[in-house]
Amino acid sequence: MRLQAAIDRVTVDRAAEIIDQTHGCADIIEVGTSLIKDYGLAGSVKVLKEKYPEQCILADIKTCDEGEYEFRKTYEAGGDIPTIMGFSSVSTLKACQKVAEEFQKEYMIDLLEVSDDKLEILKKEFPEAIFCVHLPSDDQGVGLEELVKHMCMKLTGVEKIAVAGGVKLENIDLMKRYGIDTVIVGGAISKAADIREAAEAFAQEIRRQK
Template structure:
């Protein structure tokens, strides 16, 4: 299981400070949508990748159109994993897939508001993607465990599943049982009094699950 620390609604300087504290414990750093909207790819993803070249960076661009252009620009800026919304058209998703394959990169499909029928199509057409089970932020973490259990049944056969939206230390065991590949942690890390300590706690809990 990989740990992804999501950074949102801060300045780029503050994001760099958070990365400094998570360094060595977070497998992936998410440059959140608000950071990208506020500062652009060049002012957020590119700056942070240049500062931390060995850090895997997910750029949460939430593409829903212009797939080829947005994915190529994100990879050029130093993003390792861009995101595309699963409710996008199949041609848009295919364009994203094509650029990712061309560059030998990972990409994530966000399953927010994706119907069961569309999900079956996504599983068939994009088997190499990371599928992100996403509880909306506005839900404030309520219903995450039920959503994960439900979606993992629907995602049977998928190699890489991520979970976002209210992930806490006490539900890491559930994520492990459900075969989750990436747990995405936002405020529980970025808003913690001690970011480094919080990141270490998640990393240790993930390692503890591996030993069981």
């Protein structure tokens, strides 16, 4: 199981400070959507990748159109894992898949508001993708356990599943039970009084053997 630390709604300098404090704990650093909107790919993803070249960086660009262009620009900026919304057209998804194959990189499909019929298409056409079960941030973590249980039944056969949305330390056992590949943690790390301590606690819990 991988730990992804999501960083959003801060300055790039503050993002760098958070990366310093999560070093050795977070397998993936997520440069959040608002951070990218505020500073652009060049001012956020590119800057942070150049500063931390060994760090795997997910760029939460939330592509829903112009797939080839946006994915290419993200990879060229140093992003390792761009995101695309699962409700996007299949042609847009395939364009993203093609660019990911070209760069030999991962990509994530965000399942926010994806219908059951569309989910079956995604499973069939994009088996190599990371599928992100996403509880909206506006829900403030309410209903996460029920969503994970429900979605994991529908995602049978999917190799890589990520979970985002109000994840807390006490949720890690649930993630282990359902074989989640990537746990995405936002405020529980980035807004903690002691970021290093919080990151270490998540990393230890994820790596703890039952």
